[in-house]
Amino acid sequence: MSSVQEFRGFLAAPDMGVLLEAFQVADSTFPIGSFNHSFGMETYNAEGTIRKAPEFDAWIKSYFRDQYRYGEGFLTILAYEALADEDSMTLWRLDQEITLSTLAAETRTGTKLIAKQMIGLLEELEGDEGCLGAYAKAVRKGQCFGNPALAFAIFAFSRELPVRDCYLLYGYSVASTLVQNAVRSIPLGQRQGQVVLHHVIEELCRLYPESAMLDEAHLGASSPGLEIAQMRHESLEARLFMS
Secondary structure (H helix, E strand, O other), X not given: OOHHHHHOOOOOOOOHHHHHHHHHHHOOOXXXXXXXXXXXXXXXXXXXXXXOHHHHHHHHHHHHHHHHHHHHHHHHHHHHHHHHOOOHHHHHHHHHHHHHOOOOHHHHHHHHHHHHHHHHHHHHXXXXXXXXXXXXXXXXXXXXXXXXXXXXXXXXXXXXXXHHHHHHHHHHHHHHHHHHHHHHHOOOOHHHHHHHHHHHHHHHHHHHHHHHOOOHHHOOOOOHHHHHHHHHHHHOOOOOOOO
């Protein structure tokens, strides 16, 4: 093979296609309904706590340091351990634990709606075999609630992505969607939004080793302030988002 062919990518790393598939699922345009949810951010916006980029930057970092580190981010790590052991019962238990530890009803409902959309679309793209198909059936039968982080972990594991990549990619998918929601609701400039998103990426890289060292008893721990804001969202007089 010539050096020109090598330069143009004919000898590209074989996992690039896998990464592109993962980026497709992690993209904020992946149609799973997450653009309908602010997960409490709209409460702070409506009450004047979040008005500009600095306040939003502080809020989203707090969200990831608390709810993501102990919640869905940690869930992806625990899911990988269960998947490596081929332990579907633990996966189903983790689904129960993360859902029942979410106190705000809107957040629970929103998460389940997003999960159902993600699972259905992943089945359409990937087929309904293996663990993803089993999880989809468990959700439809009411044996599991459905969680998008768990669905993404099952997908990423099947593609042999490292657990750190799964943690970071799913975190990026959540962050990029929240940033786009902030752009249209605060409102925030697109350039400002990208600066905030860059800060979250840096935060995710720092948080991963902390999440990886946690005991399962930490799953679902969160900041009371974030949870209260999510609960209070139900009583806002005017709302752009479902949660």
